[in-house]
Amino acid sequence: MDRVKGKSLTGAEIVVRCLQEEGVEYVFGYPGGAVLFIYDELFKQDKVRHVLVRHEQGAAHAADGYSRSSNKIGVCLVTSGPGVTNAVTGIATAYMDSIPMVVLTGQVPTHAIGLDAFQECDTVGITRPCVKHNFLVKDVKDLATTIKKAFYLATTGRPGPVLVDIPKDVTAATCEFHYPGTIALRSYNPVKKGHAGQIKKAVQLLTEAERPMVYTGGGVILSNAAPQLTELVRLLGFPCTNTLMGLGAYPGTDRQFLGMPGMHGTYQTNMAMQHCDVLLAIGARFDDRVIGNPAHFAQNPRKIIHIDIDPSSISKRVKVDVPIVGNIPDVLDDLLKLLKNEKPRDIKAWWKQIEEWRAKDCLKYDRKSKIIKPQFVLEKLYEVTKGDAFVTSDVGQHQMWAAQFYKFDKPRRWINSGGLGTMGFGLPAAMGVQMANPGATVACVTGESSIQMCLQELSTCKQYRLPIKIVNLNNKYMGMVRQWQQFFHGNRYSESYMDALPDFVKLAEGYGHRGMLVEKPGDVEPALREAFARTNELVFLDFITDQAENVYPMIPGGKGITEMILSEDL
Amino acid sequence: MTRHIISVLVENEAGALSRIAGLFSARGYNIESLTVAPTEDASLSRMTVVTSGSEDVIEQITKQLNKLVDVVKVVDLSEAEHIERELMLIKVRAGQKDREDMKRMADIFRGRIIDVSDNTYTIELTGDGRKLDAFIQALDQAAIIETVRTGTSGIGRGNRVLRI
Numbered sequence: 001m002d003r004v005k006g007k008s009l010t011g012a013e014i015v016v017r018c019l020q021e022e023g024v025e026y027v028f029g030y031p032g033g034a035v036l037f038i039y040d041e042l043f044k045q046d047k048v049r050h051v052l053v054r055h056e057q058g059a060a061h062a063a064d065g066y067s068r069s070s071n072k073i074g075v076c077l078v079t080s081g082p083g084v085t086n087a088v089t090g091i092a093t094a095y096m097d098s099i100p101m102v103v104l105t106g107q108v109p110t111h112a113i114g115l116d117a118f119q120e121c122d123t124v125g126i127t128r129p130c131v132k133h134n135f136l137v138k139d140v141k142d143l144a145t146t147i148k149k150a151f152y153l154a155t156t157g158r159p160g161p162v163l164v165d166i167p168k169d170v171t172a173a174t175c176e177f178h179y180p181g182t183i184a185l186r187s188y189n190p191v192k193k194g195h196a197g198q199i200k201k202a203v204q205l206l207t208e209a210e211r212p213m214v215y216t217g218g219g220v221i222l223s224n225a226a227p228q229l230t231e232l233v234r235l236l237g238f239p240c241t242n243t244l245m246g247l248g249a250y251p252g253t254d255r256q257f258l259g260m261p262g263m264h265g266t267y268q269t270n271m272a273m274q275h276c277d278v279l280l281a282i283g284a285r286f287d288d289r290v291i292g293n294p295a296h297f298a299q300n301p302r303k304i305i306h307i308d309i310d311p312s313s314i315s316k317r318v319k320v321d322v323p324i325v326g327n328i329p330d331v332l333d334d335l336l337k338l339l340k341n342e343k344p345r346d347i348k349a350w351w352k353q354i355e356e357w358r359a360k361d362c363l364k365y366d367r368k369s370k371i372i373k374p375q376f377v378l379e380k381l382y383e384v385t386k387g388d389a390f391v392t393s394d395v396g397q398h399q400m401w402a403a404q405f406y407k408f409d410k411p412r413r414w415i416n417s418g419g420l421g422t423m424g425f426g427l428p429a430a431m432g433v434q435m436a437n438p439g440a441t442v443a444c445v446t447g448e449s450s451i452q453m454c455l456q457e458l459s460t461c462k463q464y465r466l467p468i469k470i471v472n473l474n475n476k477y478m479g480m481v482r483q484w485q486q487f488f489h490g491n492r493y494s495e496s497y498m499d500a501l502p503d504f505v506k507l508a509e510g511y512g513h514r515g516m517l518v519e520k521p522g523d524v525e526p527a528l529r530e531a532f533a534r535t536n537e538l539v540f541l542d543f544i545t546d547q548a549e550n551v552y553p554m555i556p557g558g559k560g561i562t563e564m565i566l567s568e569d570l
Numbered sequence: 571m572t573r574h575i576i577s578v579l580v581e582n583e584a585g586a587l588s589r590i591a592g593l594f595s596a597r598g599y600n601i602e603s604l605t606v607a608p609t610e611d612a613s614l615s616r617m618t619v620v621t622s623g624s625e626d627v628i629e630q631i632t633k634q635l636n637k638l639v640d641v642v643k644v645v646d647l648s649e650a651e652h653i654e655r656e657l658m659l660i661k662v663r664a665g666q667k668d669r670e671d672m673k674r675m676a677d678i679f680r681g682r683i684i685d686v687s688d689n690t691y692t693i694e695l696t697g698d699g700r701k702l703d704a705f706i707q708a709l710d711q712a713a714i715i716e717t718v719r720t721g722t723s724g725i726g727r728g729n730r731v732l733r734i
């Protein structure tokens with residue numbers, strides 16, 4: 001990389017040079033007064049390409065989707081004040097799922113800060129609780145180092161979004177440019193290797209286990225540890241589950257995979273989580289949607305081994321017996337080395353029990369229905385895309401069905417907002433996914449309510465020719481809300497009906513895309529085939545689905561992991 | 571619920587205090603008191619947070635503090651021998667007839683009178699929180715005009731040190 005040594009650059013030039021040095025391909029953004037100098041510099045070069053979204057929330061989600069679906073880092077750029085506040089939902093979404101991302105924000109000039117200037121907001125204050133770290137750069141001399149720190153912090157340790165707030169006068173001021181090659185922070189030293197003694201203890205527990213279970217989360221995906229995980233699970237012959245954030249870490253089509261755990265997890269997985277005697281948790285955090293009520297979970301004694309990069313994730317909701325803090329691939333490598341010389345116990349009896357649970361076929365649904373069942377659409381989506389698509393989703397029933405019925409065999413293929421549960425995530429995230437994976441098949445599974453939250457991005461998709469396939473499961477309800485109201489609020493469907501829906505076909509056409517309305521089960525597969533054959537076009541598939549369908553199994557809020565409502569119970 | 575004194579070395583950066591205070595409020599941890607000032611190394615500040623919670627909560631507090639990028643080191647002082655001190659300035663009524671009594675009271679608690687007017691004394695008192703509480707209790711409540719306390723500072727005993 002060439003260096004502009006000794007030459008004075010403006011802050012705006014420095015910002016762009018830093019992005020080039022980091023090898024950033026795309027910046028997702030939206031201009032405004034405070035970032036005009038930066039936009040001027042973007043204009044003058046062609047290494048870093050700018051993607052103009054239609055709302056700053058879309059910029060953050062797109063950068064996020066770009067990160068999730070690749071091993072690269074998403075960057076977004078927004079102006080001060082409303083630019084920032086619009087982006088906050090996207091930043092918080094990335095934060096909750098530990099997604100690396102760098103957010104550059106414009107700020108009013110340093111002399112105006114604190115004076116309620118036009119489009120001023122306390123960006124560092126507003127975003128502090130939803131970023132891994134943030135900076136306000138007050139001196140152009142600190143700009144390059146700060147941006148370097150932002151990339152370093154975002155991508156190392158437990159990843160997360162890092163924000164750099166840059167006042168307008170700093171982008172106009174000049175100084176010599178030097179981009180540091182590496183950075184060291186005395187207050188920040190993420191661990192790599194796990195503690196050898198703890199790893200030995202884990203090996204012992206695993207080899208002696210009679211009813212073992214492997215439970216992994218987003219950490220395995222984020223740390224690119226899927227190959228090691230797969231090797232480990234196969235070596236041991238243990239049953240395995242991946243959380244909503246961890247799907248694809250272990251092949252979803254493999255026999256040893258029991259399905260997702262938790263509120264809408266499979267019967268066999270939740271039963272195995274509760275009744276195992278040794279639980280190996282990797283890059284997962286025992287959150288409320290996974291283990292349900294912790295007191296109920298604690299009723300069955302089991303030994304827990306927990307591997308995570310973040311010590312604060314360990315023993316937060318559930319007390320752990322063997323904590324191992326470290327970078328997951330490193331720890332799994334060490335574990336594998338030791339386990340290769342061990343012989344685990346025979347667990348045939350445990351598998352027999354699991355197969356009995358599995359035989360309940362907890363995801364069954366009415367296949368003879370005259371109305372399109374949403375589950376059917378997802379099964380067909382899986383078939384038509386040969387299980388090899390990138391699938392983003394919004395939030396609601398469709399998200400859970402996608403997670404249950406699309407079997408992900410590879411990591412970084414399933415892109416959803418698990419932590420914050422942000423409706424509106426799916427479409428802009430799909431844009432980032434498509435940018436990061438040109439030529440790949442990208443589907444956005446959504447609902448008629450969620451899609452309307454970032455609908456404006458259809459225009460961005462047109463501008464950049466992103467051939468995303470939108471699979472809209474249109475049940476005319478905020479289905480997940482309706483389901484809760486049916487179960488827990490006496491069928492009072494308060495404000496969950498989506499009235500006055502647009503004609504989605506015309507709407508897609510209005511944006512210059514193709515729209516398809518699908519109303520009959522028999523048309524589902526042909527429609528999907530036609531849509532996915534159109535590899536250069538965005539197609540909006542509006543599937544009119546059963547309004548009354550619910551997601552099963554379901555653990556009601558506050559209940560134990562085995563207290564599931566099954567479809568057969570009703 | 572036990573009381574803990576947590577000492578934190580943080581980068582002396584703008585916003586470091588709000589990150590720590592924000593962490594406590596966002597996660598619903600108690601703060602009994604919080605003090606902060608730069609150390610002999612101007613690039614570092616030292617914070618003393620007095621908090622209370624179950625062992626699990628205290629463990630989370632130290633882990634969450636360590637997770638903050640600006641935080642260099644965290645020590646739970648109450649895990650071992652330590653000294654804690656707090657400074658109080660208290661303004662009391664001290665007219666002609668009760669001046670002597672007030673002076674004697676300050677002496678008993680090893681307080682110092684640092685400002686005098688016709689009808690007031692301002693007394694400076696250091697000690698642990700309980701001693702300061704005891705002094706306030708010992709006074710005629712009507713005599714107290716104003717109090718200000720710094721919150722607790724703490725340090726480990728002997729060879730126990732917190733530095734980088």
Ligand SMILES: Cc1ncc(C[n+]2csc(CCOP(=O)(O)OP(=O)(O)O)c2C)c(N)n1
Nearest residue numbers: 396397398421423447448449450478479480
């Ligand atoms: C921004 C936002 N607002 C509100 C919610 C609460 N919420 C969760 S699911 C849901 C309904 C989603 O409806 P739809 O997109 O039609 O999907 P469906 O459940 O019908 O599949 C709502 C309102 C949310 N998750 N995100």
